[in-house]
Amino acid sequence: MQIDFEKREIQLKVVYYGPALSGKTTNLMAIHRRSAPSNRGHLMTLDTKDDRTLFFDLLPMHFETDSGLSIAIKVFTVPGQVIHNATRRLVLQGADSVAFIADSQVSETMANRESFMDLKRNLEENGLDIKGMPLVIQFNKRDLPNVRSDAEIDSLTSKGREPVFKASATRGEGVIETFMGLLRITWDRLNAWHDLEGKFHVSGDRIIESLNRQFSIEDPEA
Amino acid sequence: MNPVEPIINASLGKLIDPDRFVQVLNGFRKMASVPIRLFDTEGNLLAESISDNPVCEYLNTLRGARSGCAVIRSRLKIVAPPRDRDVIDSIECFCGFQYKIAGIHYQAELIGKLVFGPYHPAEMECVPVEQGDIDPDLDMTRLLDIMAGVPKVSSGSVEQLVATIRAVIDVLLLSAHKAHVTSQMHLATVSESHRELTQKNRKLEDMAEERREFDIKKSNFLAMISHELRTPLTSIIGYSDMLTEGIAGNLAQEQKQFVQTIKAKGDELLKLISSILDFSKVDSGHLTVEPRLVDVGEVVNNAIDRSRENADRRGIGLSVDFPGDLPQARFDAEKIETAISHLIDNSIKFSDPGGVVKVSAQVFKPTEEDGSQDGFGFVLMASPDMLEISVEDFGVGIAQTDLFQIFEPFTQIDESSTREHGGAGLGLAIVKYYVEAHGGRVHVKSQSEKGSRFSIRLPLLTEEA
Numbered sequence: 001m002q003i004d005f006e007k008r009e010i011q012l013k014v015v016y017y018g019p020a021l022s023g024k025t026t027n028l029m030a031i032h033r034r035s036a037p038s039n040r041g042h043l044m045t046l047d048t049k050d051d052r053t054l055f056f057d058l059l060p061m062h063f064e065t066d067s068g069l070s071i072a073i074k075v076f077t078v079p080g081q082v083i084h085n086a087t088r089r090l091v092l093q094g095a096d097s098v099a100f101i102a103d104s105q106v107s108e109t110m111a112n113r114e115s116f117m118d119l120k121r122n123l124e125e126n127g128l129d130i131k132g133m134p135l136v137i138q139f140n141k142r143d144l145p146n147v148r149s150d151a152e153i154d155s156l157t158s159k160g161r162e163p164v165f166k167a168s169a170t171r172g173e174g175v176i177e178t179f180m181g182l183l184r185i186t187w188d189r190l191n192a193w194h195d196l197e198g199k200f201h202v203s204g205d206r207i208i209e210s211l212n213r214q215f216s217i218e219d220p221e222a
Numbered sequence: 223m224n225p226v227e228p229i230i231n232a233s234l235g236k237l238i239d240p241d242r243f244v245q246v247l248n249g250f251r252k253m254a255s256v257p258i259r260l261f262d263t264e265g266n267l268l269a270e271s272i273s274d275n276p277v278c279e280y281l282n283t284l285r286g287a288r289s290g291c292a293v294i295r296s297r298l299k300i301v302a303p304p305r306d307r308d309v310i311d312s313i314e315c316f317c318g319f320q321y322k323i324a325g326i327h328y329q330a331e332l333i334g335k336l337v338f339g340p341y342h343p344a345e346m347e348c349v350p351v352e353q354g355d356i357d358p359d360l361d362m363t364r365l366l367d368i369m370a371g372v373p374k375v376s377s378g379s380v381e382q383l384v385a386t387i388r389a390v391i392d393v394l395l396l397s398a399h400k401a402h403v404t405s406q407m408h409l410a411t412v413s414e415s416h417r418e419l420t421q422k423n424r425k426l427e428d429m430a431e432e433r434r435e436f437d438i439k440k441s442n443f444l445a446m447i448s449h450e451l452r453t454p455l456t457s458i459i460g461y462s463d464m465l466t467e468g469i470a471g472n473l474a475q476e477q478k479q480f481v482q483t484i485k486a487k488g489d490e491l492l493k494l495i496s497s498i499l500d501f502s503k504v505d506s507g508h509l510t511v512e513p514r515l516v517d518v519g520e521v522v523n524n525a526i527d528r529s530r531e532n533a534d535r536r537g538i539g540l541s542v543d544f545p546g547d548l549p550q551a552r553f554d555a556e557k558i559e560t561a562i563s564h565l566i567d568n569s570i571k572f573s574d575p576g577g578v579v580k581v582s583a584q585v586f587k588p589t590e591e592d593g594s595q596d597g598f599g600f601v602l603m604a605s606p607d608m609l610e611i612s613v614e615d616f617g618v619g620i621a622q623t624d625l626f627q628i629f630e631p632f633t634q635i636d637e638s639s640t641r642e643h644g645g646a647g648l649g650l651a652i653v654k655y656y657v658e659a660h661g662g663r664v665h666v667k668s669q670s671e672k673g674s675r676f677s678i679r680l681p682l683l684t685e686e687a
Contacts, residue, residue, distance in 0.1 A: 102602055110513075110552075110683060113661050116602040130598045137601055153601065159588065160600030 020080030286357030525562035
C-alpha cells in the first residue's frame with residue numbers, strides 16, 4: 001500500500017490467485033465490464049491461443065469516495081500453470097490482499113488444494129505470512145455440472161477463517177461481491193495496522209458503500 | 223556507450239520541435255513586428271514566423287524587384303552566421319529594410335542561425351532607391367506611402383529580441399540535453415545491470431551445475447552405501463533367521479537368544495539406513511508424492527505387518543481397530559505406509575514390555591484443525607470427509623514442554639549418551655514430511671508416563687485425478 005496524504009490517495013495492490021483455468025482473468029473481465037469507464041483503466045491481458053494467461057493481467061482502477069479519499073487499486077492475476085511459479089511469486093510481491101479463485105468442479109479439488117499450498121509457499125518466500133494477508137476465497141464455475149455442493153461448501157466455510165463467495169464469473173455472478181468482500185477485509189486489515197480512518201477522518205463503512213455504488217448493478221453482457 | 227555523449231551530434235531540428243516552435247516565433251513576430259526564421263547549420267529552414275510585410279508584397283509585384291528579393295533570400299539561406307555569439311551580422315535590402323543574422327550556439331558549438339527581418343529600421347533616414355532604379359514600374363510615391371505604414375524598429379529592440387529568442391532556445395536545448403543525458407544514463411544503467419545480471423546468472427548457473435553434480439554424486443554415494451550396507455545386513459539377518467529356525471542344526475537356548483539379538487539389531491540397523499535414505503530424499507527436495515486410489519485398510523495392515531516382528535520381539539501387543547468398510551482413498555500408499563510404520567515403531571520403542579500399541583483408522587467429518595497447518599484455507603484444504611489413522615501407546619509419554627520439538631529432524635527427547643532408546647531422530651520428521659506433502663496433518667496428544675496418541679489426518683479424496 002502507498003499513501004499520499006497530500007492528495008488524500010491510497011494505492012492498493014490486490015492479487016487474484018488460483019489454479020490454472022479457475023477463472024481469474026474472467027473475474028477481472030467481469031469487474032471491468034461492471035465498472036464505470038471513469039473508474040477503470042485499460043485491462044491488460046496477455047492471451048495465448050489456448051486461452052490461458054501467459055504472464056499476468058492488470059486492471060488499474062480508481063475511485064473517488066464521498067469522503068474525499070481517492071482509492072487507486074491495481075488488480076493483478078497470476079498465471080495458474082504450475083511452471084510459471086516465478087511469475088506468481090513476483091506478482092505477489094507487495095500485495096495488500098489476495099482473492100483465491102477456486103474451481104468448484106469436484107475433479108479440481110486437488111488442484112485447488114495444491115494451488116493454495118503454492119500460495120502459502122510463495123507468500124513465505126516473499127517474507128509474507130498468510131496469517132497477516134487479507135484473503136477471500138471464491139468458488140467459481142457454480143453454473144457447471146459436477147460441482148461441489150452448496151451444503152458442503154457452506155459446512156466447510158463455517159469452520160474456516162476466510163470469507164467464501166460463490167460465483168459464476170462467465171455470467172458475472174458473484175464477481176463484484178467477491179471484489180467488494182476483498183476490499184472490505186483489505187480496508188479493515190490496513191486500517192488496523194495504519195489507522196487509516198483516524199488519519200484521514202473517514203469511515204470504512206462509508207468508503208465501502210461509496211465503492212459499492214460505483215459498480216453498475218447490471219452486467220451489460222449478462 | 224558514453225552516458226554523457228554530447229547532444230551536438232543530434233541535429234537542431236530533432237532537438238526543437240519545429241512545428242511547435244513556429245508558434246513561439248509567431249508570438250515574437252506579433253510583439254516586435256519582426257519576422258523570424260530558424261535555420262540549421264546546413265541552411266535548412268526549420269521554422270518561420272508569418273511574414274506579411276506590405277513593402278515586400280508590393281515589391282514582389284514588380285519583376286525587377288522580385289529578382290532582387292530572390293537574391294537576398296538565397297543569400298540569407300547560405301550566409302554563415304558569426305561564430306562569435308556576441309556578434310550580430312546585418313544585411314540590408316535594396317529598399318533599405320534590414321536583416322539581422324545571429325548564430326545559435328550550444329556548448330560553444332555553432333548549431334544553427336536565426337534570421338530577423340525584413341524590418342523597418344528606426345535609424346533609416348532615406349530610402350536608398352530612386353524612381354526606376356530596380357524596375358521601370360517602381361512607383362516611389364506608393365513605396366514611401368507603404369513604408370510609412372510599417373512600424374519602425376530600433377536596432378536596440380532587435381538586439382533585445384535576438385537575446386530573448388536565444389534565451390528561449392537555450393532553455394529548450396538545455397531541457398533536451400538533460401532529457402538526452404538522462405535517457406543515455408538510463409540506457410547505460412540498464413545495460414550495466416544487464417551485464418551484471420548476465421555475469422551473476424552465469425555464476426549461478428555454474429554453481430547450480432556444480433550443485434547438481436554434487437547432488438548426483440551424493441545420491442550415487444547414498445545409493446551405493448545403502449546397497450553396500452544392506453547387502454551384508456540382509457545376509458546377517460537372513461542367516462540369523464536360518465540359525466534361529468534350526469536349519470543349520472539345533473541351537474542351545476542361550477545360542478538361540480544370542481542369534482535373535484543379532485537379528486533384532488540387524489533389523490534396527492536396516493530401518494535406520496532406510497530412514498536416512500528417506501530423509502535424504504526429503505532434504506534434497508526430491509520428495510515426490512504419487513497419489514493413486516488405494517485401499518486404506520490394506521495400507522494400514524501392511525504397515526502393521528512391517529512392525530509386527532519388532533513388536534513381538536519387544537513383547538508388545540498390537541491391537542487393530544478399524545471398520546471393515548474403510549473406503550478407497552487417493553494417496554501415495556508407500557509413503558503413508560512408511561509413515562504409519564514409523565509411528566508404530568515409535569510407540570513400540572517407548573512402550574514397556576508387555577504393553578500394547580493400538581492402531582485404529584476411521585473416517586470422520588473435518589474439524590477446524592484439519593484445514594491446514596495453521597487453519598488457513600480450510601475450505602480448500604479440507605475435504606468433506608477426513609481419514610484418521612491413529613497409533614496409541616501407554617508408555618513413557620512426552621512432557622508438554624517437549625512436544626514442540628519432536629518433529630524436528632535429528633531430535634530425540636533424551637539426547638544423552640546414556641539414553642535408553644536409540645535411533646537417529648528421523649522417524650517423526652519423515653512422518654510429518656510425508657503427511658504434509660499430502661495436505662494432511664499429524665496430531666499428537668501425550669502425557670508423561672501415561673502414553674501418547676499420534677494421529678495422521680488426511681483429506682479423504684476418493685476421486686482419481
